[in-house]
Amino acid sequence: MGPGLLRRAPRGWLPARAISLKHSVRSHHYGSEGAPEIETTFALRVRWRIEVAGREPYEVEEQRDGPAWLAGGGVGGGNRWYKVRVRPQYGLMKDVPVPCFVNPADPSDLWIDWDAAYDAHEGAWEREARIRRAVSDASNPYDKVVGRLTNPFAGRVRAEDEAAEAEARIEREKPPPPAAPGPPGPFEVRLAELGRIKDTGRKTRATVMAHTATPRSMFGMPVVMLTFFVEGRTVEFEHCYGPRHLKHYKVGREVDVWIDPDNPDALCPGQ
Incomplete structure (x- = not known):
């Protein structure tokens, strides 16, 4: 899912990763008839931190269409709109790097590899599910029951979850990079x-x-x-x-x- 109808990264573009600093996902507006029963894409507004090997990171803010799983929503939401994920998923997450490619002629022009992004999110979603269940288990009997009913496949919190959470916290606390370089004056x-x-x-x-x-x-x-x-x-x-x-x-x-x-x-x- 990249620019236009391309399904592969454009030749000559630079491999990179994009990390969401701030984003919102919403349904498309379809006028007076409203939205269809099944939406295959959602509107994404996002500010990315772009990291290209050997270069200073920078920020890009953009609006684009993205796959339906970006919206999250608990159980459901496979990597295609017609697929179902049994385990919970939480949509696009701020701390998960998204593989992408950068146009060398325009650093703000990105090709996002949404399939690879989905694969990268699966582990983060399962870790988030385990943490949420552990929090509900430690709260009160009512929250414990609700947590297990709504999150039955999460399992117990693992030792690596704490390390991953600490790494994500470090990523969140990084200073904001400069904006993408504009055209020369x-x-x-x-x-x-x-x-x-x-x-x-x-x-x-x-x-x-x-x-x-x-x-x-x-x-x-x-x-x-x-x-x-x-x-x-x-x-x-x-x-x-x-x-x-x-x-x-x-x-x-x-x-x-x-x-x-x-x-x-x-x-x-x-x-």
Whole structure:
């Protein structure tokens, strides 16, 4: 169950895991006719913590359709809407990592492996059932009877349940990761373009003919138009400079420049 009709992870995407920090699952709205008797999918709104090997974790908030088992509901809810799970299940759980794949071109674009997620949740559901039954057994005779009637297959609490609960608590207390990186801004795009010209361009010398202030600014610095005389022609170059940096481009001074191999009228000046 991934984007569109894909049943397999898109080729080239990065394997990762998603941990729900906060989520809600609700029925779809079907207008005046209401919801059907059997819903095959539910609407999921979730904030994921995304962990990709070798990278800093980050957060993604999204809305998507998910399998019916996400809603939980005690007995029932197999990994397909038409299947039944005899043991209790509690839907999507915050502490259970969900296998997924990340689009390398857009870190917020996820392909969720819901089948693997269901398999990962089965052990967590059974542990939760054992803990709930132990709590009801320790409460009072009425809660003990109700707990055993509603949770007959849970069994006794195991030693590993405490370790798993401690690990889940550590996971919950992790500091929130930064949001997914967004698209680069104009300044970053400009710096990347200048870096490309300097890395791939041809180095030569140019003379500063003029520098003119423009009415525009970027990040608090004025945008300046520099005019260079290079290889028999004038080339204009626009960038943002502070007073300290601009002093390197006094009129009449000769400086290094790199010429774009694809455009002779584009350059990257040095000092």
